[in-house]
Amino acid sequence: MTTKDIKRYKTKPFDSWKLAKELRMNHYREIAESRTEKGKKLLIGGGTESMLGLPAGLGEYVFFGGEPYAASMSAGDPAFAVECMEATESAGFARDLCAYMRDYLGSFLLDRYYFGGPFPKADFYLQTHFCDTHGKWYQIVSEMVGVPYFSTDFVPLRWDETVEGRQQKVEFFTGQLLDAIEWMEKITGIKYQDELLIEAVKNEFRTTSLWAECAVLNQAIPAAMDEKSMYSFYILAVLMRHRPEVVRFYEILRDEMKDRVANQIAAVPTERFRLLHDSQPPWYALHIFRYLEKFGVACVGANYEFGLSGGWDYKPGEYLRPAVPPQDRGVPLKDREDACRALAEWWLDYHLIARGIRFSGPGRNALVMHMLKDWHCDGLMIHLNRGCEGLAVGQMEIRLALVEAGIPVMTYEGNVGDPREFDEGRTLARIDAFMESAGLKILEE
Amino acid sequence: MIAAVSTIEKFKNWVEHRHQYARDWKARTGGKLLGTFCTYVPEEIAYAAGILPVRLLGSHEPQDVTEPYLFGMFCPFSRDVLAQGLKGRFNYLDGIAEAHTCMHINQAFESWSIHLPVKSFFISMPSKVQSPRSRPLLAGQLGIFKKEIEEWTGRSISDADLDRAIDIYNTNRRLMWDMYNLRKAPNPPITGQEAMFVALAQQMVDKEEHSQALRELIEELKTRKLNRDPGARLMLLGSEDDDTEFIKMVESVGATVVIDDHCTGTRYFWNEVDCVGDNRLESIANRYLDRTPCPNRDWPDRIRFPRVLQMTKDYGVQGVIMIQQKFCDPHEADMPALTAYMKKAGIPTLFLEFDATLPMGQFRVRVEAFLETIGQEDLF
Numbered sequence: 001m002t003t004k005d006i007k008r009y010k011t012k013p014f015d016s017w018k019l020a021k022e023l024r025m026n027h028y029r030e031i032a033e034s035r036t037e038k039g040k041k042l043l044i045g046g047g048t049e050s051m052l053g054l055p056a057g058l059g060e061y062v063f064f065g066g067e068p069y070a071a072s073m074s075a076g077d078p079a080f081a082v083e084c085m086e087a088t089e090s091a092g093f094a095r096d097l098c099a100y101m102r103d104y105l106g107s108f109l110l111d112r113y114y115f116g117g118p119f120p121k122a123d124f125y126l127q128t129h130f131c132d133t134h135g136k137w138y139q140i141v142s143e144m145v146g147v148p149y150f151s152t153d154f155v156p157l158r159w160d161e162t163v164e165g166r167q168q169k170v171e172f173f174t175g176q177l178l179d180a181i182e183w184m185e186k187i188t189g190i191k192y193q194d195e196l197l198i199e200a201v202k203n204e205f206r207t208t209s210l211w212a213e214c215a216v217l218n219q220a221i222p223a224a225m226d227e228k229s230m231y232s233f234y235i236l237a238v239l240m241r242h243r244p245e246v247v248r249f250y251e252i253l254r255d256e257m258k259d260r261v262a263n264q265i266a267a268v269p270t271e272r273f274r275l276l277h278d279s280q281p282p283w284y285a286l287h288i289f290r291y292l293e294k295f296g297v298a299c300v301g302a303n304y305e306f307g308l309s310g311g312w313d314y315k316p317g318e319y320l321r322p323a324v325p326p327q328d329r330g331v332p333l334k335d336r337e338d339a340c341r342a343l344a345e346w347w348l349d350y351h352l353i354a355r356g357i358r359f360s361g362p363g364r365n366a367l368v369m370h371m372l373k374d375w376h377c378d379g380l381m382i383h384l385n386r387g388c389e390g391l392a393v394g395q396m397e398i399r400l401a402l403v404e405a406g407i408p409v410m411t412y413e414g415n416v417g418d419p420r421e422f423d424e425g426r427t428l429a430r431i432d433a434f435m436e437s438a439g440l441k442i443l444e445e
Numbered sequence: 446m447i448a449a450v451s452t453i454e455k456f457k458n459w460v461e462h463r464h465q466y467a468r469d470w471k472a473r474t475g476g477k478l479l480g481t482f483c484t485y486v487p488e489e490i491a492y493a494a495g496i497l498p499v500r501l502l503g504s505h506e507p508q509d510v511t512e513p514y515l516f517g518m519f520c521p522f523s524r525d526v527l528a529q530g531l532k533g534r535f536n537y538l539d540g541i542a543e544a545h546t547c548m549h550i551n552q553a554f555e556s557w558s559i560h561l562p563v564k565s566f567f568i569s570m571p572s573k574v575q576s577p578r579s580r581p582l583l584a585g586q587l588g589i590f591k592k593e594i595e596e597w598t599g600r601s602i603s604d605a606d607l608d609r610a611i612d613i614y615n616t617n618r619r620l621m622w623d624m625y626n627l628r629k630a631p632n633p634p635i636t637g638q639e640a641m642f643v644a645l646a647q648q649m650v651d652k653e654e655h656s657q658a659l660r661e662l663i664e665e666l667k668t669r670k671l672n673r674d675p676g677a678r679l680m681l682l683g684s685e686d687d688d689t690e691f692i693k694m695v696e697s698v699g700a701t702v703v704i705d706d707h708c709t710g711t712r713y714f715w716n717e718v719d720c721v722g723d724n725r726l727e728s729i730a731n732r733y734l735d736r737t738p739c740p741n742r743d744w745p746d747r748i749r750f751p752r753v754l755q756m757t758k759d760y761g762v763q764g765v766i767m768i769q770q771k772f773c774d775p776h777e778a779d780m781p782a783l784t785a786y787m788k789k790a791g792i793p794t795l796f797l798e799f800d801a802t803l804p805m806g807q808f809r810v811r812v813e814a815f816l817e818t819i820g821q822e823d824l825f
Contacts, residue, residue: 092781096518096772129572132547135744136778142745143782149745153573155545155582165569168585172571175578357548359567361555384516389774392516393548397556400513 006296006443009222009266016253020232023249027239028072028115030062035120042188045122045141047134049308049354051152051343053200053242054180055126057192057336064122066137068238070103071283073114074417078284080114085418098133099387099417108144124187126180127151130354131390148187152176156355157348159316159363170344177340194336200242201339205325205346207241208311210250212322215306217257219375222266224257227277227299228289229267237309270296270443276372277302278398279383279391282414282422291428295440300375303368304391307353314352316366320374323350353391360394365401372407379408379438387415410434452662453639459646460689467499468537470651477539477598482526482554484648484713485544485570487587487729492652493602493610494594498542500648501526501535502687502709505801508532514556520772521801522685523549530561540564540597544733545572547741547775564597566590574734574742583730591726607725611718617652618714620659625711627666628703629760634669637681637702638692644710645687675701677819678761682706682753683768684776686799694805695766698813704760706753707768712737740775749779750786757792764793764819766812771800793819 033039041060048065055061074081084106089095091109093102108119125142129135129151142149153176155169185192211234218225225233233253236246259265275292277299282288289299306312311323326333326342333339347354356364372380380402385392395411402409412430415421435441459466467478479491480501488498503525510531511524529535540563543554558565568586571579595601624643627634635643643662647655676699681692687709692702705711716736720728743749757765765787769776780796787794795815797808 092784094774094777094780097774097777129744132741132774133778135572136740136775139744139747140778140782151573151745153571153576153579155569155571158567158569162589165586165589168582169569172578172582176573176576179576179578358545358551359555360552361559386518389518389548389772392518393552394555396512396514396516397559 006270006272009264009269009271011266011269014225014229014256016249016256017229017232019249019252020236023236023245024232024239027062028069031064031120032113032115032117034062035118043120043122044124044126046126046138047128048238049130049351050126050128051177051180051347052240053197053204053343054177055184056200056242057181057194057197058184058188058190059193059196063240064120065239066104067100068235069107069114070100070417071280073103073107074099074283074419075286077114078419080112081284081417082420084110085420096386098137098389099415101133101137103417104137105140105144108141121145121147123147124184125149126184128154130154130156131357133390150180150183152180154347154354156351156358158359159355159366166348169348170341173344173348174337174341177344178336181336181340192336194339197336198333198339201343202325202327202333203242203244203247204343205311205327206247207237207250208309208346208350209322209325210247210254211237212306212310212312213254214250214257215301215310216322217254217261218300220261221274221376222264222268222271223274223298223300224260224265224267225300226267226289226293227281227302228286230301230305231281231286234305234308234310241309266298268293268296268298271298272296273298273379273438273440274375274377275299276368276375276377276380277383278304278368278380278395279385280304280388280416281383282419283417284419285414285422285424285427288427288431291431294442295435296443297435297440299381300377301371303356303371304353306371307351307356310352311346311350312352313350314367314370316363316370320367320370357390357393360397364394365398368398369401369405379410379434381434382409382411384411384413385416386413386421387417408434408438452658452665453635453642455658456639456642456646456662459650460642463499463649464534464537466650467497470497471537478537479566480535480538480541482541482543482550483546484708485546485733486542486568487544487590487733489607489610489614489718489729490587490591490602491542491594492614493606494598494600496594496598497651499538501529501541502645502648503801504529504534505688505690507802511556514560515552518772519549519552520684520770521799522770522773523553525801526550527553527556530557538563540566542566542568544568544570546570546739547773549772566593570733572742573744574738575744575746575748579734580727580730583734584724584727587726587730604723604725607729608720611720611725611729613652613656615717617647617656617659618717620656620663621647621714623663624659624666625704627663631761632671632675633701633703634666634671636671636696637679638689638696640702641687641689641692641710644713645689648709648713674699677701677763677816678703680704680706680753680757680760680762680765681710681768682765684770684773684799685709686768688799688803690805691803691808694809695812698809699816700812704756704762706737706749706756708739711756712739740779743779747782750783753783754786754790754792757790762792764795764815766815767794767796768799769796771798
């Protein structure tokens, strides 16, 4: 087959892309301005898989999430990211610790904010612990900055959780969310307003469900969204899923996705091979996804960006679909107890990343298999990620399961945030070899 | 069968012939053997059902069998443990159990479950042990574990069974305490290496048998005089550490290890189950939540640091060797703060990163230099 025989789909840039960029940049500006007289407001730091809507009852605030901040600096200025990591390592921290944490700590130690000015120190830190680093990260930061810290402990459901076990975990998490509210009231002296919380959690449910809808629309052939564009879109759910403007953004994106699917507008006009990716990307080397496109390969998604801040209703072996927000199911949301319980249930039932980090093995393998089938993928590309051990859990077992099932799979080693641990030449050579084994050659420009 | 030997040798033999011991125990009792991945597994419940819990430890040999299953950046301990399974060294086990510890050990457990199919149990141990909310969760999880054990063994576990198991475990813990207390002496009657054999055997041998030998040992130690200069009094702390050759080397260059903060040492036995009220599972849960936490569970406040410092005072420690398994994130995250904490308290520290095998020559040089630093006031 020659290049001219390849079917070509229509393509065009996303209309929503500009809005996504604006929302993201406004968010980081708001964080910086929250530390000035002019834009002063409550700044809360923590991991972005924290319960972002929980502080809403305190009134106006902005949440400074550590992971996407670190990803931004690694993607935008890898040299600065390395400087930050070296500052962290000079302070005695091991080089193999979470790359995001090392980026973030270094930025604090250097007192330099990637988006300009000094590092914004939060008024307090709020975290959710579900990988080994989470609880420790903000313990360290709160000690360094000298401000209070609260973390909830997320104990995920097993893939085959019993009714009894689920109930225990729901009670555990709900109780901690209520504890967090009491704690925030106490340390800020601000009277908590339940109605603001209820609106925020409704937005969280809506946003994460809408993002899952967008992801499902990408099952279409050709795929409307490519991996690199997805990184610009999913991040808003990570950063501020509790805000109404973000709900609105995902409605716009969902509608645009529907239009692209209906009109066969492709992300990769020469799509002829579909890949699923595993783990976060090496942020400083996103061009590897553009390199794949030269072969006519569309990377149509990943467990990572689909699952992170995505609300998924998953029944192993049967379906994987957007979860229905509680407000659409008639679940009462009258007060903080209702809101906290609904939030706990939403995260426990529908957050697949957290579950996969705690429980890898056959359950996680089955989920990846399910995704490969639903998204009509020809293979899986695994980033053996030295910078995020949480998402590295189970990766080799997934590889083995796919090999045994006869599904093409390739691995490449790297680090989500540390360019010192990425060998670009070797990675491209591995892609070349994988493409060759799939019978694909680079198409003419 | 293992030949009868002197008391201290008995513990060493148990450790060095752990697999033979387990096979003999099974042949003798007809009971089931349960491999445990971590010291957070509530052994009392399994023991109450006539099961012998056996800690899964590595062999400190280079291995290349885990690469297809575990990413190379997972800690050497988790890989070494899985390697033992893959090599068939624990093929006598009837089941395995893990209470959520850390991602690396969880992964080793998952891989074991896939490739070495035996009955497996997972207990969702909470990480925020400082929250009162953890108590009902863990008690509930123990209830599920108990039911699963009952179904597996086909026998119900009565309150009397639990009481007996708790009593046997508590007795053994108290005896370990008594033995450790003897190490407070200016010239301890037992070396750190010998004490490590006793502590490791505790995790492999039936507690009743271990207690019986421990009673004899304690009596012997009361009059035992070691013909050696104890040198500097050291503490070992950090990640999992069952490297008896390392401790032997340290004690060969002018030191005695008098206390530790390892899950293969004090963190395993320091706390008892304090039975309050009728709910045994709540009491067991409280014991596991109140024990000195591993760093993965030591937040938001730091519980471990003051306890470690208190140990240095109680045991007259002059220096601390901080051991960390390569890639062990929870300990890595704690090390800078713990080093600063010790420095503030005037306790010198030496940091060493461990792998399954150690560069003993390099470590000897570093330990010797550390000991010189500790002793510099004597020099000048």
